[in-house]
Amino acid sequence: MTTPIRAITGTTGDPMSEAIGLTRRLKLPHLRRALTDLIPTAKAQRWDPAEVVRVLLAEEAAGRDQANLRTRRKRAGFPAGKTFGDWDETASSIPRPTQDALKTLEWVQRTENLCVCGPSGTGKSHFAEALGQAAVEAGMSVAWFTIEDLGALVRRHRADDSLARAMARLVRSDLIIIDDIGLLPVSPDAAEGFYRLVDAAYERRSLAVSSNLHPSGFDEIMPKTLATATVDRLLHHAHVVVTQGDSFRLTEATTGKGVTPLK
Incomplete structure (x- = not known):
């Protein structure tokens, strides 16, 4: 029998606001900036949930790469x-x-x-x-x-x-x-x-x-x-x-x- 995923407490308010709060807690600033634009697009185009996750993580990775590049250039x-x-x-x-x-x-x-x-x-x-x-x-x-x-x-x-x-x-x-x-x-x-x-x-x-x-x-x-x-x-x-x-x-x-x- 497959071990169930740990239960996640349901939202008690606005899911978007809670999601934004979690990105702050987890220090995901680039994902947060993409979130508000991406979610409506994903709903309208009926994206697969995995694609939504992939795009959001890709935004965070790209943002971090650019931030690291600026840091390396400044330190040089x-x-x-x-x-x-x-x-x-x-x-x-x-x-x-x-x-x-x-x-x-x-x-x-x-x-x-x-x-x-x-x-x-x-x-x-x-x-x-x-x-x-x-x-x-x-x-x-x-x-x-x-x-x-x-x-x-x-x-x-x-x-x-x-x-x-x-x-x-x-x-x-x-x-x-x-x-x-x-x-x-x-x-x-x-x-x-x-x-x-x-x-x-x-x-x-x-x-x-x-x-x-x-x-x-x-x-x-x-x-x-x-x-x-x-x-x-x-x-x-x-x-x-x-x-x-x-x-x-x-x-x-x-x-x-x-x-x-x-x-």
Whole structure:
């Protein structure tokens, strides 16, 4: 004999109001928003009860996915909101097959690194951020830093000797992006933070680095011993992409495309 389903107490008032109350109790906000529109439609079209349940649960799942996406994007700390939607893949000097391969994010799943280096204005930061945005949309966690952000992190946590714990929290992200290396000499704290991050992430998490210098030249901007140890770990499992050409920003400026024309 089939075990009966636990008896549910009948409603003592308005079923819709009680249903809405239950969604609040069970923390189902997205289902609640769909409820008032869906039930009249389901009645009018004589939906199967199982279909009603399926659609309501699908609404809740989709709403939670979108909320999680917004949370991951906010936590990533992206600077400009640039994505592949506004990326001109034909104008980039990065070979199209390389772009396509990196967009799959399989290298992140394999905990490999990416170094994008080349002259200023050739799309390094845009490409790195677009990859980060794609990773967030794929359900991954991402963290974005400049190298001087790492210096500030070192200074903040050195006082109470919590730097190791800070780095451990940082490498929980699936992808960590460090932008704009090589524009200026690196402060001692930033050089230490960069090394500590690369060391902590080594063979555990993926790093993506954008730089005006090839990593082999990092000893020009940070102590040679520290640069050697950092680059050794960074490049061991890394894809190195070199950008070329004139600055996109300068080209737009000189052709009048950087501003709205004056009337």
